[in-house]
Amino acid sequence: MLRLTNLRKRFGDILAVDGLSLEIRAGEVFGLLGPNGAGKSTTIGMAVGLLTPDEGAVELAGIGAPTLVQARARLGVAPQTLSLYEELSAEENLRFFGRLYGVDSSRLTERLAAVLDMVGLTARRRDRVKGYSGGMKRRLNLAVALIHDPPMLLLDEPTAGVDPQSRNNILDMVRDLAAKGRTIIYTTHYMEEAARLCDRVGIIDKGRLLALGTVHDLVNAHGGKSVVSVQRNGVHERIETDDPARETARLLSAGEVQGIRIDRPDLESVFLSLTGRSLRD
């Protein structure tokens, strides 16, 4: 549905994206996972035609470059930076952006009600945005991306800086949208979100795509072994194993155990293995 081919983008001395190629399939939730400054937002910026790549190309299937008006009408973007008119109400913001995307009046009223309900802002629809909490603003930022009901969504760190309740709300929304067949590109530096939501994940660091695949495949390929940590007879042991269940059973049957913990490999382990650094470094 969206093909990024050998994208390269430099800002002065900083090479933000370095030869990145990706193909997003229709109907999938694709996660772009990487630490802050990895090049995720720059990649999204080029994908939506906001930034012009120094090299490479972006193509929306059947339409062409994302700078084309027809391509933009099919994209819904929630930028990482909140992009809302704070002096206007949620309803006014949504109506304004809906009109920009050419949604006709009757359809707009319908969509307005639907997205406000989806993001849980129906009761506050007429309040000015500047009075909203951070989480409410994030949800409205997402709602604006949805107002024209686009088939493809690009969500750039949609949970940045929100409280756990709003985060869960947003994650549920993304899952619902995916269930309705929307294609979603989701950037995050939270590996838990990528693991929960994404069909496939691309791991990006220093502008380069390091690995690409399903969470399961990535963990199997790069995550290493599970670690069973056990405390017995006052001694702490750390055992690496491919089968933590069997190892745990063995340890428990061997004698008295004061404490035991299993650490399975995850996307954090994958990133550590690929870069030698933690995602949160």
Add this chain to the structure above:
Amino acid sequence: MRAILALALNDLRLLTRDKAGLFFTFGFPILVAIFFGMIFKGDGGGSALEIALVNEDGGPASQAFAADLLADESLHVLTQWGREGERQPLARAQGEEMVRKGSVVACVVLPKGFEEGAGGMFSGKSMRVEGLVDRGRAAEAGLLTGKLNELGFRQMSKVMTNPDQLLKTLGSARRDINASGLDSSQKALFGDFFTSLEKLNLGAVPATDGGGGAGGDGSGADGSGFNWKPVEVTVTELQVDQDKPANSYEISFPQGVVWGLMGCVAAFGTGMATERARGTLVRLTMAPLSKAQVIAGKALACFIACILVQLILLALATLVFQVRVREPVLMGVAILASSLGFVGVMMALAGLCRTEAAANGGGRAIILLLAMIGGGTVPLFILPRWMQTASGISPFKWTTTAIEGAVWRGFSAGDMLLPVGVLLAFGLVGFIIGTATLRWTE
């Protein structure tokens, strides 16, 4: 103390990182100081009033008066018109036309009879000087009236200190006084006065015809007593419509319009920077619109606001303050042209002032500078001559001219072409600068 110092140094460091903030903290005040320094440095070149001089009399006294006017450093006097090489002395009609178009502050006319007035100043006659001033230049008109009086009395002083001319003038005065209807005691007093003047200046007493006065009937020459007024300066305001009285709000209305437009430009010029900083410009860029459409939408909003502010002011002026618009069609043209011109200014500011700080500080400062140069804050005549010439780069000047032209200057469609053309050029150039320099992302 260390913490306080650290805070202070950090704030100063932050200031150095914000180039716009740095400029408006240090650079702009220096520019303003230089600007006012140049205005008030008092080198004589900055405050010359530009006037037209029409000499209808042509006698020696009027020529001497004209020479005084020409020599005066506080005046810049135009005495001729036409192209280089084909210059002709100004006639009253041309002088009045120059005032009407606002190209000079006033037209000074030395009418026929000036010579006779100069010769008969001790016998109730006056050197008559007529001035026709631009209604919108009241401050300059006041200065001009004072200047003409000063020069008139200087002329009188020349007569008093020139023995031949004084003798001639006193002889004429004796004859006129004797022939007048003044009573004998008044005639005697004048006779003594003239004799004393002759003694003081010439050391000689001419023969008199009655020791200072012939008999009279006790009344003044005109039946209302003697009113000695050797210099008579009459300054009147230019009236396009002689049938109806002038309204001072007609003068202030164009100024109000200009400041209203300035408010629109300041508000919309900063709006783009604010949208950029808040990220909403990014959303607009990602919407299925061309950049030209986004720019056109922004420009249209500013244009509508400019039109509205002018219409509101016009409605207020006409309905409440009885301002009469003599040329309603030209007024409509002036409103459209000034709106387009100021939209161009807004676009240029939106493109050039890239951050909110630059837009808030710089944008307003640039507008203020344009207002200053264009006569929106200080009268143009105060500015140095080169700055008066440079006022042409300010849309404030041309908007004021166009609106005054429609309200009270009695502009024809041809007269309106220049200000309207310049305003449209401002709009076009500003639009090009704005679109070429506009940055879409933070």
